[in-house]
Amino acid sequence: MRGNVLIIGLGLIGGSIALGIKKEHPDARIFGYDTDKQQAMLAKALKIIDEPVDDYPETAKASDLIVICTPVNATVQVIETLSRQPLKETVILTDAGSTKKKVLDAAERHFGARHVFVGGHPMAGSHKSGVAAAKEHLFENAFYMLTPSRFAGVKEIGQLKMWLKGTKAKFLEVSAEEHDYLTGVISHMPHIMAASMVNLAESAEHKHEIIARLAAGGFRDTTRIASSSPEMWKDILLHNDQILIPLLDSWIREMEEVKEWMINKDSRRIYDFFSGAKRFRDALPVHEKGAIPSSxxxxxxxxxxxxxxxxxxxxxxxxxxxxxxxxxxxxxxxxxxxxxxxxxxxxxxxxxxxxxxxxxxxxxxxx
Structure with a gap:
């Protein structure tokens, strides 16, 4: 495909999407914007984009595809800014954020039927960050969730899939509400739990200095996702609060039950708790890429x-x-x-x- 592509946000995800597009569509011209100008210049030096831009609203006017790869709070602001620009009627807009409902609401509110917005979430990542860590195969065989707005038709969704064909991802169309629930269960909740476990270990270290050494093994591997960006996860929790609060309530109730079983020495229920978890976990696909980057x-x-x-x-x-x-x-x-x-x-x-x-x-x- 030919045309102008604008990537807003040149981190790991934005850079990897740019590489996938460049591989499949060498005739497309890719422009990149980042609040950190050094990242944009590095993306140019690494040939991830063709040209860095300082004024993304101006570049957006001539763009055929706009991919917003910023934190979710910033994505809503970018949508509002772009809605005031005279964009091409045929432009397709998408994002790459981890929550979708509030982003889709903002897109429909600001763009209406004037421009097509299809929410996106490539469910793969890396422990590294920044555009230098970008890879054209980062999303290969990973699920790429698409959450079309109510103004997006089959034609426009198909065009976006063609633009993103080079990622070699597996596209899955769901509603914004369904997306936020699914990622809440298998991504957001585990991150909250991992952060809580690490904070518990830090508190325990005040009494037992050897905690940090002991945590260097399996504990460190189990909680590795707690090293993710605090800024990003603050935004995710605030945007997906309507899903996460009931999930947290459910988890707290289960932990209260576990405590009661321990108090009552209920060995059967304790055994069933671990046995059920082991059975489900052992049946999970081994070679699939999921919401949390594989290790x-x-x-x-x-x-x-x-x-x-x-x-x-x-x-x-x-x-x-x-x-x-x-x-x-x-x-x-x-x-x-x-x-x-x-x-x-x-x-x-x-x-x-x-x-x-x-x-x-x-x-x-x-x-």
């Missing part, structure tokens, strides 16, 4: 001697296997320690297992 971690039992880490990374480098993170879990006091290595994909992790089984005698395992 492709491999654990290696290694002996404690100088050079063992460089030995492991050397073997992986020889096999051209890239790693995204490496750390030592300090939860053991035996001779062997645990080396946790993170990869970009399940395929890379599988190749690493083959490599290390061939080159070493160390035990490897993953969830």
């Amino acid at each position: 492709y971690d491999l654990y290696v039992d290694v002996p404690d001697y100088p050079g063992v880490i460089s030995e492991i990374t050397g073997y992986l480098a020889e096999s051209s296997i890239s790693i995204t993170n490496i750390r030592i879990l300090e939860t053991r006091e035996e001779i062997y320690g645990v080396l946790a290595i993170s990869f970009q994909s399940n395929k890379d992790r599988a190749l690493a297992v083959e490599c290390l089984q061939l080159k070493t005698t160390y035990d490897t395992y993953f969830d």
